Amino acid sequence: MIKQIVQSVCIAMLVVISMPVAAKNLHCATTHYPPFATFDFNKRQFTGSDLILIDQLAAHFEWQVSVDNLPWARLNKIIPGKLYDCFFALADQPQRRLHLSYTNIPLHVTRYAMFRRSGETGPIQTVGHLRGMALTPSMIDKHALQAAVSLRFTSNEQLLEMLMLGRIDGFVTNSEVGQFVIANAKAGQWVTMDIDQGYELPVYLAFRENVVDIEKVNKVLSDITGQHRNVTIKTQ
Numbered sequence: 073m074i075k076q077i078v079q080s081v082c083i084a085m086l087v088v089i090s091m092p093v094a095a096k097n098l099h100c101a102t103t104h105y106p107p108f109a110t111f112d113f114n115k116r117q118f119t120g121s122d123l124i125l126i127d128q129l130a131a132h133f134e135w136q137v138s139v140d141n142l143p144w145a146r147l148n149k150i151i152p153g154k155l156y157d158c159f160f161a162l163a164d165q166p167q168r169r170l171h172l173s174y175t176n177i178p179l180h181v182t183r184y185a186m187f188r189r190s191g192e193t194g195p196i197q198t199v200g201h202l203r204g205m206a207l208t209p210s211m212i213d214k215h216a217l218q219a220a221v222s223l224r225f226t227s228n229e230q231l232l233e234m235l236m237l238g239r240i241d242g243f244v245t246n247s248e249v250g251q252f253v254i255a256n257a258k259a260g261q262w263v264t265m266d267i268d269q270g271y272e273l274p275v276y277l278a279f280r281e282n283v284v285d286i287e288k289v290n291k292v293l294s295d296i297t298g299q300h301r302n303v304t305i306k307t308q
Contacts, residue, residue, distance in 0.1 A: 097136045098283070100126075100158040103144045104227065106252045108161060108180050111141045122161055122179045126277065128296050129289065143226050145204035157283045161275035168278065173286040177293050178274035184208060185247035185267040186215055187254070189235060196220050200231045200243035210271045211244055228253045236262065 102118070104111040110120040118139050130137045140156070151159060152171050161179045162168060188196075196215055201207060203224040212218060223240060225231050231243040232253055243250075247267045254263050277293075279286065 096134065096284075098130075098138070098157045099155075100137060100139045100160065101142050101147055101150070101156045102139060102160050103147055104141055105144075105161075105246070105249055106228075106256075107248060122277075125179055125293070125296060126160070129277075129292060132292050133284075133289075143204075144202055145224075145226075148204045154280065156280065158277060158279045160277045162278050163273055163275050164278075171280065172278040173281055173284075174276045174278045175286065175293055176290050177297055178276050180248075180275060182273040182275055183247045183267055183269075184211055184244055184271060184273075185250055185265045186211065186242050186244055187232075187235065187250050188242040188264050188266075189238075190262050190264050192241070194241075196241040198223060198240045200225055200234055200240040202226070202228070202231070202245060205245075207244055208268065208271050211268050214268060215242070215266075229257075232257060232259065232263070 102109045102122070106120060108120050108122045109118050111118050118141070123139075126137060126139075129135070142150075147159065150156070151168055159172065162172070162174070163182075164174050186196075196217060197219075198221045199207070199215075199217055200223045203226055207217060207222065220241075223234070225234065228245050228249055231240075231245060232250075234240045235243055236259065247265065250265060254260055277289075279289075
């Protein structure tokens with residue numbers, strides 16, 4: 073009788089061990105920011121270099137990740153809430169750390185640039201940038217923007233459109249994002265770019281507290297990217 077009970081317990085344990093572990097569902101938020109996170113408005117899904125890294129993390133940890141496309145200004149406002157499990161790609165800021173745990177390796181590094189119509193070299197009286205993104209002091213000084221009128225828009229595509237229509241004298245955005253949007257619009261011959269070489273901003277994948285083991289995520293991310301050291305964090 074005892075032998076039968078032991079056999080039954082062992083069989084039950086084997087069944088439990090062999091059962092697949094349920095995947096962890098993560099609900100994340102980012103914004104349309106090509107080529108890092110490119111939202112296909114027809115297919116309602118993201119692609120891009122940031123997504124490649126996140127997909128590799130998801131495959132390793134068996135996460136099921138869904139990603140919502142939000143305007144950048146709205147994304148910034150909802151970080152303190154519990155609607156989302158993760159956000160990307162975020163600059164590391166003290167107020168955000170009250171709610172989030174950051175990876176110690178960036179998804180990419182932001183380098184800002186001023187974009188203007190070709191041939192224009194006069195003072196910039198009206199400058200555009202994304203809502204929720206501030207002009208850096210170095211960009212303000214370099215282009216004498218202290219007295220310029222600052223206009224905020226919801227997308228980089230809008231920034232380019234306003235520039236081509238003459239509504240703004242220039243716009244500031246991530247240099248790679250600006251180049252991508254301009255190339256996609258086939259407007260390269262009409263727009264010039266001046267990169268701010270004195271400023272770099274690493275941006276990260278960040279999780280709501282206690283959603284994941286951030287040290288394990290850091291280790292796997294370092295293996296994926298080949299960056300086996302912490303990156304100096306700059307805040308904006």
